[in-house]
Amino acid sequence: AQSVTQLDSHVSVSEGTPVLLRCNYSSSYSPSLFWYVQHPNKGLQLLLKYTSAATLVKGINGFEAEFKKSETSFHLTKPSAHMSDAAEYFCVVTPNTGFQKLVFGTGTRLLVSP
């Protein structure tokens, strides 16, 4: 069984300050992990993914995430927030072998103030 816990439902930052969105996972299998972003009234877009290669993963728009097996975490970070980063972010887990079946976290809404 797999599950994802996003530790914060809302995160507020000021423009230009660092962003940290926290995610812990549980998986019976060796997992693949993803971060997806959803802007208001839009579909989901892949930010980055971890698939058992490098543990530090770089994604689009300056985001990165680090896979820490010992802590079962996959936190998303960005050094400097931009107003356009305001959106809903989903941490997602799936087995990295066999059928892909994405299990979503409950989402973290990122608010960016000027």
Add this chain to the structure above:
Amino acid sequence: DTAVSQTPKYLVTQMGNDKSIKCEQNLGHDTMYWYKQDSKKFLKIMFSYNNKELIINETVPNRFSPKSPDKAHLNLHINSLELGDSAVYFCASSKELAGDYEQYFGPGTRLTVT
């Protein structure tokens, strides 16, 4: 060109009606999915199809019937609509069912049942 498209974007209907949502992908992918996003933004997989064959059916009521006429299309038909069916429905596709291929999401269909 839109990679994954859905029609309609908005659907308002009364309880007891039957409605369909259409999805098309032009990415040449083998696998397509339907997800339901509830009012709290929680996303859950409903179905996946691989090469027109049903692979995943996540205990969705049998009022929901997916149909895949070809690999590029996956439609969702809903019979006897209920208030609880109100949600945003997302279609997605990936290159293959297995592994960690990125899923590409459509823009969503907001279904409101009154």
